Amino acid sequence: MTHRRPSRSIVALVCAQWLLASSAASAQAVWPEPRPDLPPVPQARSYPNFQAPSATHCARPVGTREVPGGSEADGQARRGRHDDLARAAPERSARAEERLRDAAPSAGTARALPPPPAMAAPMPAPAAPHAQLEAAPQRHPGPRPSHEPVTAGVVDDNADFTSYLAFRERTQVPHRPRDVRERYLLEVRDARGRPVGDAEVAVEAPTGYAMWARTDTGGRAWLHPDAFDASGSGRYDVVVRKDGRQAWGRLARGQKSAVEVMLDTAPAPARARLDLVFLIDATGSMADEIDKLKATLRTITAEVAGLPSRPDICLGLVAYRDRGDAFLLRSHDFSNDVAGFLQHALYPLRAGGGGDYAEAMNEALHETVHQLSWRGSGTTRMVILLADAPPHLDYGAPHYDEDMLAALGKGIKIFGVGASGLDRQGEFIQRQMAQYTGGKFVFLTYAQAERPGSGPGRETVHDVRNYSVDTLDRLVVRLVTEELAKGEGRGR
Template structure:
C-alpha cells in the first residue's frame, strides 16, 4: 500500500504529461510564428542516417578537357610500417638501393613468359609461402625465354546466372561483400534511338532529393543497377526507385519498379556525335616482388598494344595513365603518373617500374584503386578503362589508416567529404571505390596473373562485374602446371571462356568499347 509521499511522487509524471499534452493541443489550435514564413509546413520528417557503408561515395565528376602534357608523378611513401610483425623492410631497402639480390629474395617463382612472341622476361626465384588457406604455391618450372602468353576472359554480366552460382560456391570468403543478386539494366538513348554515352545517372528514393547511387552510362548507353548493393537494409522494402538522367542540358526521368523484368529505358533529346572518340586508358600494376615477369611482359608489349589501339576505327584520341603500387613498409605505397598523350613519355615512366618489396600475400590494392578513381585527371566524354594487372588481393586486415589519411594521399576529393566512406581517417576500401568508379563511368578489366588465389579471383570479379568490365586470367597447356606453356586450361573457377594471346585480348576489349561510340 502506497504512502501519501509515494502517491505524491507518482503523480508528478502524470501531471507533467498532462501539461505537455495541453501545450501541444494549444499549439495546434493556434499556429506559432516561426522564422522563414515560406518554409513548407508541416516540415518533412528526417530519415535516420544510413549506415556509412550504404552512403553514396564521394567523387568529382570527370572534368579534364585534354591530356596534352608531360606525365606528372605523385608518390605516396610506404612509410616503413611492418603490419602484424611482418619483416618487409628488406624489399624496401633493396628497392631503394637497386640491390637485385635483395629483390630476388622476396620474389615468387613464375614461368618466364612474354606477352608478344619474341620478347623476353627475366627469370625469378624463391617461391613465397602461402599466407592463407586459399593461397596456392606455384611451382618453379624452367621455361624458355621467349614465349607467348595466352589468357582467358569471362563476362560475368553476360552469364549472370553462372556468376551467381560461382558466388554461392564460394560463400564465406573473407571479402567485403555487396549483394548484387538483384540487377536491372538501364538503357539511355537519344530521340533517334542512338545510345547516349557518358550520361550522368542518379538513383533516388521516393520524395528524397539526395541520390542513393550514382553512375554514368558506358559507350553503349547502358548501366547495370544493383539496389541491394547500395540501399540500406532499412530501405530495402521500397518497391519503386526514381532514376534521373542528365547529359549536358538534356534531362529525363524514369521509374524503376523492383521486380520488373524489362530494362529501364530513358530517352533524351538528340545527342551530337563526337568527331573523334576519346579513350582514357590506365594501367594499374602490382609492382611487388612477385610481379617481375608480368611487368616485363607489359613493358615489352606496350608499343604493340598502343599501335593496335591507335589503328582502331575512328583512331581514338588516347590518354595513357599509370599507377603502380606495393604495400606498407615498402619504398612506396602508390606511384601514379597522370594522363598524357605522349606515348613515348608514358613508356619511359613504365620502363622505370620494377618489381620489389611485398612480403605477405595481400597488397595495397585498396589504396591504389582509390588513387586511380580519385587522383587522376579523367576527361569528359571519354571511354574510361582501367587494366589491372596483379596477382594478389587487397589488404582487408587493416583496422584504420596508421596516420592521417592525407599523409597517405587519401584526402577528400575536391569539395567532398573526408573520404569515400564519409568517415575521417578511414582507409579506402575496394567495394566503395568500385562504386565510385561506376559513378565516374570507369570500367575495370582485372587481369589475374599467375598465382592469384581464390580470394583474389573473387574480389577481381566483384570489381569487374560491378563496373561492367571483364575478368581476365592467364591460361596454360596444363592448368596444374603454369610452366607447361600457353594453352586453354586454368585453375580459376570459370566456365565458357574464350582464349587469346594477352595483348590481343586487351586490344579486343578496348576495341569493343570504342566500336559502340557514335561517330560523326
C-alpha cells in the first residue's frame, strides 16, 4: 500500500487557514496592563515596571551616574547586623570576617554623605574619571598582565530543570520566593517556521493577573504562572506582538506541549545587535576578581566583535558596594566606544568598602534593568553578574525578584557568575535570577575547591553536577555566541 504526500496546494491552504484563524483570534486579544488593585503573590509589593526597551543607538561617550553610599552611621549599623549574623550563623560569619579584613583599609575612610537619593542626575564623563571620588591615578593604562588563566564552569538550570528543582528543595536559605515549579515553554515562529526573536509577550489570567516577557533570538520564553498569579487560574490568554503585528494563543494548566504562536513579521536585520552589561560587586573582597575581569574583558570584546555575525555591540557597567561606602552604585550607560569604556569605566574601578556579608545588589540590579538605555526591537540583551555575596534582604525596596520579572519582560537575560566566597544563599539567588530570565549560572573553579589561591582547575564548592569548564573569557564568548546563534538564518 502506498501513501501519497499531500499536495503543496493543500499544505498552503492549511497554513493560510491557520494564519487567518490566528489573525481573527488576535483581533479579539487585548494587550493587558498592570492591575495594582489585585492582591500580589506572597511577598510581592506591586507589578514591576515592564516598560519596553526603546533606545535606538548607543553612539554616546562613556558617562557616569553615581549614587553615594550614605553616612558612616549606615556602615556602623550594618556592621552591627553582621555581628548578629555572626552569632546566628558561624559558617557564614567566617566568610564575612574574611571580607571585613579585606575591606578594612577603605571601610574606615568612607566619607560622611547624605542618605542616598532615589535618583541621581546623570553626570557627563569626567576628563579624569573619579579622581575627585577616590585617590585614583589620572590615567589608567590597563591591568597588569596576568599569566594565570581564570577557569569557570557553567550549568543551565532550564536544560536540567529537575536537578534545579531538587537543588531548590534541599537549599533552605533566606530569599525572595517565586514559585517556578510549574513552567511552560512558549515558541513564536513565522509562517515559514523561523523563530521570531524579541517579540513582546503578555500572559493574562481571567482574574486579571498577568506577566510579560520577550522571546530570545530562538523565539522562545519560559512561562511560570505561579510566579505572578495569586489566583491559580486554570487557563491564560497569551498575546504576542512585534513590528505592529499581533497574534494570540492559549495556555492551559497541565498541557504537555509547548504554547505555539505564529506571528508573521518583517525579516530580522542582517547584523545582530548585542547589549552587554557587566554588573559587578566592587567591595573589598572582590579585588582579585575585578583585576581578572580587567585582564580578560579586552579579549572578550574583541572575540565577540569578530564573530561571523559581526554583532553591533554596546557595553555597559554597573558597579555596587553598600550603604556607608564611598558609593552605593556607580553606573556607566551603554556605549559603542569599546576603548573608551575600558579606559574610563572598567580600568578605574577598584575594590573597596564592604563590612558585612550581603551587599547592595538589589539597588544595582534595579539600576541595570530600569535606568540603562537598552536598545529596542531586535536586540540581544545580556547581564553578566559577578559577585561573591547575596543582596541585602533587610533594606526594603527595590527587590531583586521584582526586577528579575521586569528583566524577563524587557528581554534581559541574567548570567550569574559566582566568585570565590559566594555562599549557598548567594548561589541560590544567582541561580534563581538566571533560571527565571533564561540565563545560566557560571562559577569560578580552582585546583582545590576550598582554596581559591590554589590556582585554576576544575573544582568548585557549589552545588552543581555535570558541568563543563573553560577559561572565563572563552566561556563568556561562548555564552554570547550561543545567544546570537539561536536566531541565525532568521532574516534569510
